[in-house]
Amino acid sequence: MIVAFLNQKGGVGKTTLAVNTAASLAHRGGRVLLLDADPQGSALDWAAARTADPLFTVVGLPRPTIHKEIGELSRGYDHVVIDGPPRVSDLARSAIMASQLVVIPVQPSPYDIWAAHEVIALVDEASVFKEDLKTVFAVNRKITNTAIGRDVREALGGYPVPVLDASLTQRVIFAEAVAQGLSVLEAEPNGQASAEIEAMTNELLEMLQ
Ligand SMILES: Nc1ncnc2c1ncn2[C@@H]1O[C@H](COP(=O)(O)OP(=O)(O)O)[C@@H](O)[C@H]1O
Numbered sequence: 439m440i441v442a443f444l445n446q447k448g449g450v451g452k453t454t455l456a457v458n459t460a461a462s463l464a465h466r467g468g469r470v471l472l473l474d475a476d477p478q479g480s481a482l483d484w485a486a487a488r489t490a491d492p493l494f495t496v497v498g499l500p501r502p503t504i505h506k507e508i509g510e511l512s513r514g515y516d517h518v519v520i521d522g523p524p525r526v527s528d529l530a531r532s533a534i535m536a537s538q539l540v541v542i543p544v545q546p547s548p549y550d551i552w553a554a555h556e557v558i559a560l561v562d563e564a565s566v567f568k569e570d571l572k573t574v575f576a577v578n579r580k581i582t583n584t585a586i587g588r589d590v591r592e593a594l595g596g597y598p599v600p601v602l603d604a605s606l607t608q609r610v611i612f613a614e615a616v617a618q619g620l621s622v623l624e625a626e627p628n629g630q631a632s633a634e635i636e637a638m639t640n641e642l643l644e645m646l647q
C-alpha cells in the first residue's frame with residue numbers, strides 16, 4: 439500500500455504513526471520504504487537515532503515531486519509510508535497525489551477537530567483526479583476515561599471522512615521509543631501500544647482490500 443500520514447497541524451502524531459505503521463508492515467515481512475516528506479526530517483532523525491539493524495528503508499524527499507517519482511521509488515517495495523509535512527504546502531499535495539490512502543491523525547482536542555477542515559479541503563482539492571483515493575481519521579493521544587476522549591468520534595462525525603475504529607492512547611512509550619530510534623513493537627512487543635499499532639495497521643490494510 440501507499441499510505442500518507444498528513445495534517446497541516448504539527449505535533450498531532452504524523453511521524454509517530456508513520457514510523458510505527460512502517461515497522462508493523464515490516465514485521466509482517468513486507469519490504470517497506472518510509473518517505474520523509476517533512477523538511478524537518480523527523481523520520482530521518484528517528485533512523486539516525488537507531489542503533490539496531492534497520493527494519494525498513496528511510497529516505498528524505500521533501501520536494502513536491504513525490505507523485506511524479508512514486509512509480510520509480512516504490513519499485514521493489516511492498517509498501518510505501520509517507521510521513522507528511524506540516525502546513526499547507528505543495529509537499530502535502532504531492533504526497534496526497536502519490537497515495538492510495540491518506541490518514542489524518544487528530545488529537546482529541548477541540549482545536550484539532552476544528553483545524554481538521556483545512557486538511558480535508560486540501561485532500562479534496564488534491565484528489566480531484568484520484569477517484570479511488572481513501573481518506574480516514576486516526577485518533578491519537580486519546581486519554582482514557584475522559585469526556586473529550588469519548589466525544590472525539592462524535593465531533594469528527596461532522597466531517598465527510600470516516601474515523602478508524604483503532605486509535606492510539608497517550609502513552610509515554612510512544613515518545614520514548616521514537617527517541618531511541620525504535621518502534622513500539624520492538625520497545626515493548628507485548629505492550630498495549632504495540633497492540634494499538636497492530637490493530638491500526640490491520641484496519642489500514644483492510645481498507646485497501
Ligand atoms: N500516542 C502518543 N502518546 C504519547 N506521546 C505521543 C503520542 N503520539 C505522539 N506523541 C509525541 O508527541 C510529539 C509529536 O508527535 P509527532 O509524531 O512528532 O507529530 P507530528 O509528526 O504530527 O508533528 C512527539 O514528541 C511524540 O513523541
Ligand SMILES: [Mg+2]
Pocket residue numbers: 452453454476480521522
Ligand atoms: Mg512529524
